[in-house]
Amino acid sequence: xxxxxxxxxxxxxxxxxxxxxxxxxxxxxxxxxxxxxxxxxxxxxxxxxxxxxxxxxxxxxxxxxxxxxxxxxxxxxxxxxxxxxxxxxxxxxxxxxxxxxxxxxxxxxxxxxxxxxxxxxxxxxxxxxxxxxxxxxxxxxxxxxxxxxxxxxxxxxxxxxxxxxxxxxxxxxxxxxxxxxxxxxxxxxxxxxxxxxxxxxxxxxxxxxxxxxxxxxxxxxxxxxxxxxxxxxxxxxxxxxxxxxxxxxxxxxxxxxxxxxxxxxxxxxxxxxxxxxxxxxxxxxxxxxxxxxxxxxxxxxxxxxxxxxxxxxxxxxxxxxxxxxxxxxxxxxxxxxxxxxxxxx
Ligand code: ARG
Numbered sequence: 001x002x003x004x005x006x007x008x009x010x011x012x013x014x015x016x017x018x019x020x021x022x023x024x025x026x027x028x029x030x031x032x033x034x035x036x037x038x039x040x041x042x043x044x045x046x047x048x049x050x051x052x053x054x055x056x057x058x059x060x061x062x063x064x065x066x067x068x069x070x071x072x073x074x075x076x077x078x079x080x081x082x083x084x085x086x087x088x089x090x091x092x093x094x095x096x097x098x099x100x101x102x103x104x105x106x107x108x109x110x111x112x113x114x115x116x117x118x119x120x121x122x123x124x125x126x127x128x129x130x131x132x133x134x135x136x137x138x139x140x141x142x143x144x145x146x147x148x149x150x151x152x153x154x155x156x157x158x159x160x161x162x163x164x165x166x167x168x169x170x171x172x173x174x175x176x177x178x179x180x181x182x183x184x185x186x187x188x189x190x191x192x193x194x195x196x197x198x199x200x201x202x203x204x205x206x207x208x209x210x211x212x213x214x215x216x217x218x219x220x221x222x223x224x225x226x227x228x229x230x231x232x233x234x235x236x237x238x239x240x241x242x243x244x245x246x247x248x249x250x251x252x253x254x255x256x257x258x259x260x261x262x263x264x265x266x267x268x269x270x271x272x273x274x275x276x277x278x279x280x281x282x283x284x285x286x287x288x289x290x291x292x293x294x295x296x297x298x299x300x301x302x303x304x305x306x307x308x309x310x311x312x313x314x315x316x317x318x319x320x321x322x323x324x325x326x327x328x329x330x331x332x333x334x335x336x337x338x339x340x341x342x343x344x345x
Contacts, residue, residue, distance in 0.1 A: 025079060025148035030156035030238075030246035031055075033149075043172055044179060044227050044260040049189040051105045051113065054173045055153035056249070057189065057236055058082055059101045060140070068099065070107055070185045073174045073235025075155045075249050079145030081282050083157070084234030085252050085269065086128035086138040095119045100142060103151040105189045107175055113151035117142040123281050125274075134213055136254040136269045138234075139281050155236060155249035158272045159286065164250050167239035170194050170219060172253065172266065176231030180259035185231040192226050194219040194237070196250075197265050207263045215273035217251045220265030228266045229259035237268045 034052035056076045061068040074084035082100055089095075096118065103113040110116075121141035128135045146152050158164060173191040202218035203210050212218060219237055220227050228235065237251030251268025258264060271278070279285070 025154055028246075029056075029077075029154040030241070030248060031153050032247070033153065034151070043174055043176065043190040043192045043232060044225075044229050047190065047192075049105055049173060049191040051111065052103075052151040053105070053191060054171075054189065054236065054238070055103070055151055056155035056238075057173050059104060059107055059175055060084060060088060060234065061099050061101060063097050070175045070231060071098075072231070072233050073176070073253060074100065074140065075236040075252070076102060076146060076152070077155055077157050077249065077278070078282065078284055079148065079154070080142045081284065082140040082142065083155075083249070083252060083271065083278065084138050084140060085136045085254055086124045087130060087133065087136055087254070088234050089122060089124055089138060090130055095122050100140065102146045103149075106187055107185075108187050113149070115146045115152060117144065117146065119143070125277070132211075132213075133255045133267070135215070135274075137252055137271075137274050137277070139278065141282075155238065156246065157275060157278060158248045158250060159275045160272060162248060162272060164217070164239070164248070164270070164272055165196060165198070167196065167242065167248065167250065169240040170196055170250070171238050171247075172219070172228050172232070172235070173238075174228055174232030174235035174253065176233070176235070176253075177229040177259065180229060180261075194226060194266070195221060196239070197222070202265065202267075208257070208267070212267060215270050216254070217268045217270050218265045219251065219268060220256075220260070222263060222265075224260045224262040224264065227256060227260035228253045229256075237266075 032053065032055060034050070058074045058076060059070050060072045060074050062071050072084055072088035074082040077083045098119050100117045100119060101107070101110065102115045102117070104110050119140050120143045123139040125135040125137045148154065170193065171191060172194050173189055175185045175189055178186050178190060197218040197220065199212055199216070199218065202208055203212045217237065232253045235253045236249050237253065238247040239250050240247055249271050251270060254267050254269045256264060256266045
């Protein structure tokens with residue numbers, strides 16, 4: 001039996017490569033360990049976010065006169081992958097010069113919680129169009145994984161089963177411009193609550209008149225006033241799950257006509273629409289296989305339908321969790337014992 005135990009330990013250690021090794025995020029996503037009551041604040045004309053308020057948001061920075069300048073936002077979807085927008089990188093030829101800052105709120109005074117990484121690989125969507133902003137999505141692979149803690153967490157990417165339009169508690173965050181005219185970027189992360197706006201309304205006359213694609217989400221207010229703005233691109237549009245205390249990354253900040261104008265809300269790239277693209281590009285795997293998905297039998301009783309949880313539908317994992325690995329191994333143990341006894345397996 002000792003031999004078995006030893007084998008178990010060796011297998012546990014070996015079946016996950018160090019590169020994508022389990023990281024201490026505990027198999028969760030969308031959580032805000034610092035715990036906040038939501039205030040109604042805004043990005044344009046905004047209010048400062050508290051440290052750890054949006055633990056998946058990162059600042060993508062470029063070198064500038066001896067220092068660095070914030071160019072775009074992004075969201076951690078795994079310890080080594082950041083989801084962001086394609087438009088941030090049309091001129092970025094030197095990805096090695098860029099850096100990604102996680103765990104920060106105040107960009108000019110990075111606290112001890114900040115984790116700075118370089119970019120190993122940049123994957124811009126192959127059909128991104130800078131004219132129409134179609135497929136405005138990109139992935140950055142970090143040089144090494146971030147460590148999850150109270151200030152650094154992963155966002156949950158929803159697959160097709162989440163009914164995004166039913167989510168009501170949605171928030172934007174970023175270091176972008178605080179007024180449409182002033183430009184520049186905020187030093188302190190700004191946050192705001194927004195509403196998802198029906199695509200038909202968003203595409204109607206007086207609004208965006210057909211410029212919104214099926215893979216976009218509009219969010220903001222019909223009367224304007226609260227919106228993302230220049231420098232917020234790539235950052236998260238998140239919505240709280242309907243029945244639990246975690247957040248879905250539903251959109252990536254993409255574009256808008258001006259900022260915070262009436263009937264010209266922010267336009268976001270739908271992450272749900274690009275779920276398969278993200279999986280294919282990163283090689284990440286959903287934490288739970290499709291066989292564990294809600295059965296059709298449940299759909300007639302929506303209230304009881306098992307919901308996607310941070311550890312199910314939307315969680316992308318570079319590696320099975322230790323618990324999952326142990327479960328897999330234990331189920332195969334009898335087979336292994338029979339093998340040791342020389343029986344047929
Ligand atoms: N493309 C912009 C950027 O460079 C983001 C614009 C968002 N605009 C808006 N009105 N919501 O950061």
